[in-house]
Amino acid sequence: SDIDVSQTEDWSSPRRKFQIGSITSRALWLLEITAVVGLIYLGYDLWQAREVINKEVKEVISADVYPTLSPTPIIKALVLPGGHVPPTDPGGTRPNDSEIPENLRPLVQALPAVIIPTPSARQATRIVIPAIQVDAPIVQGDGWEQLRRGVGQHIGTASPGQNGNLVLSAHNDIFGEIFKNLDMLLPGDTVTISTMGEQFTYVIKGTEIVEPTEVSVMDPTTTPSLTLISCYPYLIDNKRIVVFGELQKS
Incomplete structure (x- = not known):
């Protein structure tokens, strides 16, 4: 039962090398075809997404309407606005820092000044x-400085008429x-809020x-609200x- 070495296949023969090379070439060819098909599919998918976006933009422009924005405050307030020492205090009226929880006062002092939005046609201008x-x-x-000049809108709250909570504050015994x-x-009773070109009535x-x-009273709402x-x-x-x-419903 000796093995005939002469019958053993020679892997180094030119014919065998050709077969291996042919298989490798086919595998690489299939990989290339798969990659090309994948790129074509990806390109088509991106093209479709672009068409959908362009269509939505055209619909908004042609309808002459703008989507309702949901403003989000940069940082949640720790106390409600308008706090101050009574004007009858011997030291005179001033912001009442004692309303801020003592352990949070360093945090409040380290906060940067709130950025006031640039004027726009949607901003409230009169109450x-x-x-x-x-x-x-x-x-x-x-x-403190804003409420010297009138009623102040809390930054990040809704514009008049929009879904959301429009939060306005003013003093009761100063300014x-x-x-x-x-x-x-x-x-x-009714409250009328004006912008540069419109008026909105709240009930x-x-x-x-x-x-x-109790800062939760300033939380966003899903309907046009006033606080x-x-x-x-x-x-x-x-x-x-x-x-x-x-x-007010029209």
């Missing part, structure tokens, strides 16, 4: 509340006492007295009065 004789300008931002009589508003739904740290905030009570200023409204 009128007939029931309490309010007619005042609206400025962007609700810090014109603009929101002195918020506690006199009743459900059904009052209710009022709450909350702690200065008015001021210190409370008059000349004591250790709470906040919060008035809620909804956009």
